[in-house]
Amino acid sequence: MAETGRSVDAVIVGAGFAGMYMLHRLRGLGLSALVLEAGGGVGGTWYWNRYPGARCDIESLEYSYQFSEELQMEWEWTERYATQPEILRYAEHVADRFALWDDISFDTRVTAAHFDERVGRWMVETDRGEVVAARYCVMATGCLSSTNWPDIPGLDRFAGAVYHTGRWPHERVDFSGLRVAVIGTGSSAIQSIPMIAQQASQLYVFQRTPNYSIPAHNRPLQAEEVAAFREGWRAFRQANKEMPFGFGSRYGRTERMTAEASEAERQAAYEERWQLGGLPFMGAFADLIVDVEANETAGRFVRGKIAEIVKDPEVASMLSPRTVVGCKRLCVDSGYYDTFNLPHVSLVDVGVSPISAFFEAGLRAGGVEYCVDAVVFATGFDAMTGALHNIDIRGRGGLELREKWAAGPRAYLGLATAGFPNLFMITGPGSPSVLSNMLPSIEQHVDWIADCIGYLQDRQVHRIEPSVEAEDAWVDHVNEVASATLMHGCNSWYLGANVPGKPRVFMPYIGFPEYVAKCGEVVAGGYSGFVLGVGG
Numbered sequence: 397m398a399e400t401g402r403s404v405d406a407v408i409v410g411a412g413f414a415g416m417y418m419l420h421r422l423r424g425l426g427l428s429a430l431v432l433e434a435g436g437g438v439g440g441t442w443y444w445n446r447y448p449g450a451r452c453d454i455e456s457l458e459y460s461y462q463f464s465e466e467l468q469m470e471w472e473w474t475e476r477y478a479t480q481p482e483i484l485r486y487a488e489h490v491a492d493r494f495a496l497w498d499d500i501s502f503d504t505r506v507t508a509a510h511f512d513e514r515v516g517r518w519m520v521e522t523d524r525g526e527v528v529a530a531r532y533c534v535m536a537t538g539c540l541s542s543t544n545w546p547d548i549p550g551l552d553r554f555a556g557a558v559y560h561t562g563r564w565p566h567e568r569v570d571f572s573g574l575r576v577a578v579i580g581t582g583s584s585a586i587q588s589i590p591m592i593a594q595q596a597s598q599l600y601v602f603q604r605t606p607n608y609s610i611p612a613h614n615r616p617l618q619a620e621e622v623a624a625f626r627e628g629w630r631a632f633r634q635a636n637k638e639m640p641f642g643f644g645s646r647y648g649r650t651e652r653m654t655a656e657a658s659e660a661e662r663q664a665a666y667e668e669r670w671q672l673g674g675l676p677f678m679g680a681f682a683d684l685i686v687d688v689e690a691n692e693t694a695g696r697f698v699r700g701k702i703a704e705i706v707k708d709p710e711v712a713s714m715l716s717p718r719t720v721v722g723c724k725r726l727c728v729d730s731g732y733y734d735t736f737n738l739p740h741v742s743l744v745d746v747g748v749s750p751i752s753a754f755f756e757a758g759l760r761a762g763g764v765e766y767c768v769d770a771v772v773f774a775t776g777f778d779a780m781t782g783a784l785h786n787i788d789i790r791g792r793g794g795l796e797l798r799e800k801w802a803a804g805p806r807a808y809l810g811l812a813t814a815g816f817p818n819l820f821m822i823t824g825p826g827s828p829s830v831l832s833n834m835l836p837s838i839e840q841h842v843d844w845i846a847d848c849i850g851y852l853q854d855r856q857v858h859r860i861e862p863s864v865e866a867e868d869a870w871v872d873h874v875n876e877v878a879s880a881t882l883m884h885g886c887n888s889w890y891l892g893a894n895v896p897g898k899p900r901v902f903m904p905y906i907g908f909p910e911y912v913a914k915c916g917e918v919v920a921g922g923y924s925g926f927v928l929g930v931g932g
């Protein structure tokens with residue numbers, strides 16, 4: 397490693413919502429903290445994902461911080477589902493309001509973080525050649541930040557423009573009059589395809605696996621609902637904390653099983669949720685994600701909707717998933733299925749005959765050549781572990797994180813991992829993270845980490861890391877909970893199945909309230925499952 401430069405109490409990697417709040421909390425403890433951020437601004441996922449149509453699939457009144465009442469009262473969301481530019485403005489507003497900018501180094505990518513046992517410090521190296529020493533290192537690197545680029549031969553020969561939804565340029569991209577290929581049909585594709593179709597002269601959508609999508613029914617927020625939110629925000633947020641995924645309390649929680657309803661009642665329940673829009677669709681019955689027959693009733697309903705919307709029955713059939721609803725993350729769209737009724741939009745099935753190669757004028761699949769001017773990779777992310785593995789992280793005895801996690805991530809509560817003292821992860825593998833409303837999950841993790849650091853500082857304890865036993869038990873528990881659901885049975889990114897060669901391990905923890913309770917018990921037990929040490 398290069399020569400040590402600055403020394404701080406804590407280095408935070410990433411200036412998304414996690415890193416920003418972590419900085420605020422650590423400052424509040426009187427500690428010095430430095431945020432190292434690869435991008436040129438704050439916002440994390442909302443800084444990078446600028447593709448047309450990018451929106452959050454959690455409603456704006458729920459997708460925001462709640463640590464500051466003033467912040468909640470002064471910020472005004474304009475739509476039911478906020479757009480990427482609006483969320484980015486919010487992130488910038490937070491950075492202004494809490495004067496965060498000065499302690500963030502932008503355009504600075506962390507390349508390595510090594511724990512130096514002699515001095516009990518993390519040595520964090522950047523691509524600017526600087527090494528920052530810190531007692532604590534907090535990875536706020538995001539769950540969906542390392543982009544997944546499929547290895548398709550010949551891309552370097554392709555003469556047209558190449559984009560990835562997760563690394564969209566800052567300049568406006570104009571597809572007017574162009575022939576465009578979109579690869580993938582996950583959330584990012586489903587949001588961007590209707591927008592790209594408005595401009596492109598010809599749009600080819602290359603679909604490997606169809607996804608279920610529920611209409612967003614996005615709309616401007618009414619002054620009365622914003623006022624009602626402000627009036628009752630404490631109760632609203634508290635009710636969300638008791639929801640299985642940490643959001644959606646306003647739509648209630650049913651205990652009713654699909655078998656308890658007649659066919660007509662089931663249809664009515666699904667129709668009501670379809671009209672409501674978005675992720676709360678999964679709340680129509682209590683057993684949708686645990687019982688395959690129950691789930692199939694929801695699948696049939698959505699397939700029926702696709703058949704109603706899409707005029708060409710063959711295209712409708714191609715767009716219709718036969719898998720479990722919610723096994724892959726449910727998508728939320730504005731006009732996605734309708735887009736396939738446009739004469740210049742073609743769906744290409746690459747499930748059986750994959751895209752074999754690019755050539756100068758386009759790409760080839762199933763023996764057919766598609767000539768295009770631009771290609772959009774909407775191919776997702778190396779989720780949850782990708783960003784961590786992009787950094788050379790080494791703990792005690794030079795233990796490499798990549799090596800320790802070669803068979804899949806192992807972390808206690810998704811917060812820390814044995815062998816890596818004073819290294820914390822915000823929304824790491826084994827925590828609710830992507831299976832919850834990210835903002836409250838981030839806040840819960842940041843608060844837990846800040847309280848933990850405060851505890852160590854007050855007692856002059858120098859090191860904390862999980863015991864191997866506690867970590868093993870937690871990893872088993874995460875898998876046991878997931879195994880009791882239908883979420884194990886498809887090639888989702890929750891399992892790492894979208895990245896060739898990635899170990900197939902279910903990464904997020906299912907159950908926000910149970911998780912928060914467990915974190916509280918650990919603290920009440922004097923950080924049970926952790927090993928605390930003095931010296932160094």
Ligand code: NA7
Nearest residue numbers: 546580581582583584585604605725774775776777889894
């Ligand atoms: P996703 O949900 O991982 O979607 C990626 C899509 O790209 C998905 O349809 C993949 O098909 C497809 N894909 C990946 N590689 C290929 C190749 N080689 N050929 C064809 N198609 C391919 O990523 P998103 O960015 O849409 O969304 C990520 C999350 O962000 C989302 O869940 C929200 O939480 C926000 P597959 O299904 O793997 O067959």
